[in-house]
Amino acid sequence: MTETTLDIQAIRKDFPILQREVNGHPLVYLDNAATSQTPRQVIDTIVDYYQRYNANIHRGVHTLSQEATDAYEVARQKIQKHFDIAHSHEVIFTSGTTQSINLVATGFTSFLKEGDEIIVSAMEHHSNIVPWQMLCERTGANLKVIPMNLEGELVMEKYHELLSYKTKLVFCNHVSNALGTINPIEEIIEAAHKVGAAVLIDGAQAAAHIKADLQALDVDFYTVSAHKMCGPTGVGMLYGKEEWLKKLPPYQGGGEMIAEVTFEKTTYAELPHKFEAGTPNICGGIAFGAALDYMNKIGFGAIAQYEDELMQYATEQLLDIDGLKIYGTAAKKTSVISFNIEGVHPYDIGTIVDKLGIAVRTGHHCAQPIMDFYQIPGTVRASFSFYNTKEEVDKLVEGIKRASNMLL
Amino acid sequence: MTIKEIQKEIIDEFSMFDDWMQRYEYMIELGKSLPLIEEQYKTDDNLIKGCQSKVWVHAELDGDKLVFTADSDAIITKGIIAILVRAFSNQKPQDIIDADVEFIDEIGLKEHLSPTRANGLVSMIKQLKLYAVAYQTQLK
Numbered sequence: 001m002t003e004t005t006l007d008i009q010a011i012r013k014d015f016p017i018l019q020r021e022v023n024g025h026p027l028v029y030l031d032n033a034a035t036s037q038t039p040r041q042v043i044d045t046i047v048d049y050y051q052r053y054n055a056n057i058h059r060g061v062h063t064l065s066q067e068a069t070d071a072y073e074v075a076r077q078k079i080q081k082h083f084d085i086a087h088s089h090e091v092i093f094t095s096g097t098t099q100s101i102n103l104v105a106t107g108f109t110s111f112l113k114e115g116d117e118i119i120v121s122a123m124e125h126h127s128n129i130v131p132w133q134m135l136c137e138r139t140g141a142n143l144k145v146i147p148m149n150l151e152g153e154l155v156m157e158k159y160h161e162l163l164s165y166k167t168k169l170v171f172c173n174h175v176s177n178a179l180g181t182i183n184p185i186e187e188i189i190e191a192a193h194k195v196g197a198a199v200l201i202d203g204a205q206a207a208a209h210i211k212a213d214l215q216a217l218d219v220d221f222y223t224v225s226a227h228k229m230c231g232p233t234g235v236g237m238l239y240g241k242e243e244w245l246k247k248l249p250p251y252q253g254g255g256e257m258i259a260e261v262t263f264e265k266t267t268y269a270e271l272p273h274k275f276e277a278g279t280p281n282i283c284g285g286i287a288f289g290a291a292l293d294y295m296n297k298i299g300f301g302a303i304a305q306y307e308d309e310l311m312q313y314a315t316e317q318l319l320d321i322d323g324l325k326i327y328g329t330a331a332k333k334t335s336v337i338s339f340n341i342e343g344v345h346p347y348d349i350g351t352i353v354d355k356l357g358i359a360v361r362t363g364h365h366c367a368q369p370i371m372d373f374y375q376i377p378g379t380v381r382a383s384f385s386f387y388n389t390k391e392e393v394d395k396l397v398e399g400i401k402r403a404s405n406m407l408l
Numbered sequence: 409m410t411i412k413e414i415q416k417e418i419i420d421e422f423s424m425f426d427d428w429m430q431r432y433e434y435m436i437e438l439g440k441s442l443p444l445i446e447e448q449y450k451t452d453d454n455l456i457k458g459c460q461s462k463v464w465v466h467a468e469l470d471g472d473k474l475v476f477t478a479d480s481d482a483i484i485t486k487g488i489i490a491i492l493v494r495a496f497s498n499q500k501p502q503d504i505i506d507a508d509v510e511f512i513d514e515i516g517l518k519e520h521l522s523p524t525r526a527n528g529l530v531s532m533i534k535q536l537k538l539y540a541v542a543y544q545t546q547l548k
Contacts, residue, residue: 344483345485
C-alpha cells in the first residue's frame with residue numbers, strides 16, 4: 001500500500017483540541033465515529049458569525065439579516081454541490097440524521113396501509129430502527145429485516161427474497177457505525193426501485209469518509225449529520241428527491257414554513273422552507289458549509305486512502321494482542337474497528353485506556369441488535385479520522401495491552 | 409466496626425498508592441473479595457439501571473443488620489461495588505441511611521461519582537440506601 005501524501009502534522013495543527021492533555025497524557029482521540037473534532041477554520045466561521053452578522057434569516061430587510069441569509073443559502077449550495085444534488089431546494093436543513101429520518105418516517109404515515117412492508121437492515125443504528133417501528137405501529141405496516149452474516153455483511157440474497165410488490169420503503173445505513181461495513185447501497189437502491197419502493201440511506205457514518213454522488217446513486221432520501229464531518233453538533237441535512245419532498249406533508253408547523261396564514265387555512269411555503277419551520281440553526285448551517293470546504297480542500301480521495309492505511313495498520317497491530325477478536329470483518333469497510341478481548345468487559349478496557357488519555361467508545365453503540373447477534377454485551381470501538389496518526393495507533397495498542405494485563 | 413471506621417480503613421489502604429494504576433489494581437483485587445450474589449437473585453429486578461456494565465445487588469436481613477451480596481460483569485465495576493458493600497454490609501439500616509459517601513472522593517475515585525458517568529456508582533449508592541430504607545420500615 002502506498003503511503004499518504006497528506007501532511008498529517010500540518011493538518012493536526014488545524015485542530016486546537018488535539019493539543020490538549022487528558023489525565024496527564026496527550027489526547028489520543030479515536031472516537032471519531034461518535035463525533036469528529038472541529039478545525040480552526042470551522043471554529044472561526046462560528047465566531048465570525050456571532051461577532052459580525054448574527055441575525056434572523058429570510059425575513060429581515062436590514063443588512064445583517066441579508067448577510068446571514070446569503071451565507072446560509074451559500075452553505076446550502078455547498079452541500080448541494082458536495083453531494084451532487086440536482087436542486088438546492090432538495091437540501092433540507094435539519095438538526096441531524098435523527099431528525100431527518102423522523103421527518104421522512106412521520107411523513108410516510110399517510111402513504112402506508114396495513115399489510116405494506118418496510119425493509120430495514122440488521123445493522124442499523126437505533127435512530128434508523130425506532131422511527132420505522134413507530135411508523136409500523138401507526139399504519140399497520142410490517143417491518144422486515146435484511147439479515148447479516150458473521151463477517152458483518154448483509155446477506156443480499158435474503159434482501160432480494162424479501163422484496164415484493166408489498167415493499168414500500170427500504171432503509172439502510174451507507175456505513176455501519178458499529179462495524180464499519182460499507183453496505184452495497186447501489187444494489188439495494190436499484191432492486192428496491194424495481195418493485196416501486198422508495199429508499200432512504202443513512203449517510204451519517206459514511207459522509208466523513210465517502211463522497212456520495214446522490215444523483216448517480218438515484219437514492220430517494222439521504223441523511224447526514226454535520227458533527228461527524230468536522231462540523232458542529234445540532235445541524236445536518238435531509239436530501240430528498242423533489243417529487244418525494246413535494247408529496248410529503250410538512251413535519252412541523254411554525255414560522256418560515258408557510259406561504260399564507262389565515263385562521264381558516266394555511267398554505268405551505270415552497271421547498272425547502274416547507275420543512276424548515278421556525279428559526280433554524282443558522283450558524284450551524286453556515287459552519288456545516290465551512291466544514292465541507294475544509295474537507296474538500298484536503299480531498300476526499302486522499303482522506304479515504306489515508307484512513308484505509310490507518311485502519312489496516314491498526315487491524316494488524318491489534319490482532320497481535322492475545323485474545324483480541326475483531327467484530328466486523330467485511331471485505332469493504334472503513335475507519336471503524338470494533339473489538340473485544342476474551343474474558344474482559346469492554347467497559348473495563350475503556351476505563352483503563354481513558355486513564356492513558358485515549359478516547360475510545362465502549363458499549364452497544366446504539367446498535368443492540370448487532371450485539372445480540374454476536375451475543376456480546378458490547379465492544380470497544382476505535383474509529384479513525386484523517387488527523388489520526390500511526391503513532392496514536394501504537395499508543396492505543398500499548399494501552400490495550402496494559403489494560404489487558406491489569407484485567408486478566 | 410462502624411461504617412465510619414470501615415471507611416477510614418479503606419482510605420488508609422488506598423493512601424498507600426501513589427498512582428491511579430496501583431489504585432485500580434487494588435480495586436480489581438477487592439472486586440475478587442466481593443460476597444457474590446446467589447444465582448437465583450441475579451434477576452432483572454435486582455439489576456441496577458444506568459450502568460454500561462451489569463450490576464446485581466441483593467439485600468437481606470440478618471437479625472437487625474442488613475447484608476448485601478452483589479456481582480458485575482465488568483471487573484472495575486465489581487471493584488467499586490465491593491468497596492461499597494464492604495462499607496455498608498452488616499450494618500443497621502438506619503446507619504446505612506445516615507452514612508455519607510465522601511470516602512469515595514478521598515480514595516481518588518471521585519471521577520466515578522459524577523451522576524453523568526456511565527458506570528452508575530451513584531445509582532449503586534442510591535440502591536443500597538433504598539434497600540436500607542425499605543428494611544428499616546420492615547424492622548419497625
